[in-house]
Amino acid sequence: MNRISDQEWKVLEVLWKGNGLQLGKILAALPPEIHWTRTTAHTYLTRMIDKGLVRAAGTKPKRYLAAVSRENCVKEERQEMVDRLYRGSAGRLVMSFVKDGSLTPEEREELRRLLDEMEV
Numbered sequence: 001m002n003r004i005s006d007q008e009w010k011v012l013e014v015l016w017k018g019n020g021l022q023l024g025k026i027l028a029a030l031p032p033e034i035h036w037t038r039t040t041a042h043t044y045l046t047r048m049i050d051k052g053l054v055r056a057a058g059t060k061p062k063r064y065l066a067a068v069s070r071e072n073c074v075k076e077e078r079q080e081m082v083d084r085l086y087r088g089s090a091g092r093l094v095m096s097f098v099k100d101g102s103l104t105p106e107e108r109e110e111l112r113r114l115l116d117e118m119e120v
Helices: 006-017 023-029 038-050 070-086 090-099 105-119
Strands: 054-057 063-066
Touching (some): 006 038, 006 063, 006 070, 023 038, 038 054, 090 105
Antiparallel strands (some): 054 063
């Protein structure tokens, strides 16, 4: 899968929530900071179809559906980040969050529980 841009993520989030949407519904569901015309939205959707992220169903009006799952996209983005920033080490990623104190007490407890489960 190719890298997904921030704008493409926003479109996919809309499609994951309401798969099978017409162009107008997609435009209405996008965050307010995105001020696309119908032409711009159609161009993005066409490019996303070419990238294998979206598929179109029907003829007129077309309905657009996510062609990829959110889980798979998150997994690929996470792996890319780990590879790029932590030389492929997920452990280094987790340690960086622990060391810089950015985990909440609840997240630290959940991490402890997960690590304890791994010991079994």
